[in-house]
Amino acid sequence: xxxxxxxxxxxxxxxxxxxxxxxxxxxxxxxxxxxxxxxxxxxxxxxxxxxxxxxxxxxxxxxxxxxxxxxxxxxxxxxxxxxxxxxxxxxxxxxxxxxxxxxxxxxxxxxxxxxxxxxxxxxx
Numbered sequence: 001x002x003x004x005x006x007x008x009x010x011x012x013x014x015x016x017x018x019x020x021x022x023x024x025x026x027x028x029x030x031x032x033x034x035x036x037x038x039x040x041x042x043x044x045x046x047x048x049x050x051x052x053x054x055x056x057x058x059x060x061x062x063x064x065x066x067x068x069x070x071x072x073x074x075x076x077x078x079x080x081x082x083x084x085x086x087x088x089x090x091x092x093x094x095x096x097x098x099x100x101x102x103x104x105x106x107x108x109x110x111x112x113x114x115x116x117x118x119x120x121x122x123x124x
Contacts, residue, residue, distance in 0.1 A: 009034050 009030040016026035045053075 007034050007037060 012033070013026040013030040016029060017023055
């Protein structure tokens with residue numbers, strides 16, 4: 001892999017020598033640093049890498065939104081079913097209560113009529 005970063009090994013080695021390092025050590029250090037750039041650079045993300053990642057993120061986001069929309073629709077459908085079941089149950093309970101109310105009225109009326117009949121017989 002070619003080096004993407006400019007690194008002047010000669011100037012670097014000269015600066016090290018000027019600072020007191022011997023020539024052989026300065027050249028070895030400059031060469032080692034130059035060669036290590038490949039390992040550093042190969043781990044850097046390029047603009048294309050970032051664009052690909054953005055594209056993948058957008059795709060995953062769209063998939064998640066689609067799945068969430070489907071779950072929302074299922075949830076709404078289930079809520080509608082529960083609501084209809086509750087309405088049906090409420091209507092059945094209401095009819096049962098009305099029927100029971102009619103029975104109670106009939107029983108009270110019959111009992112009242114019997115009491116009145118007993119009272120009339122008692123006095124006449």
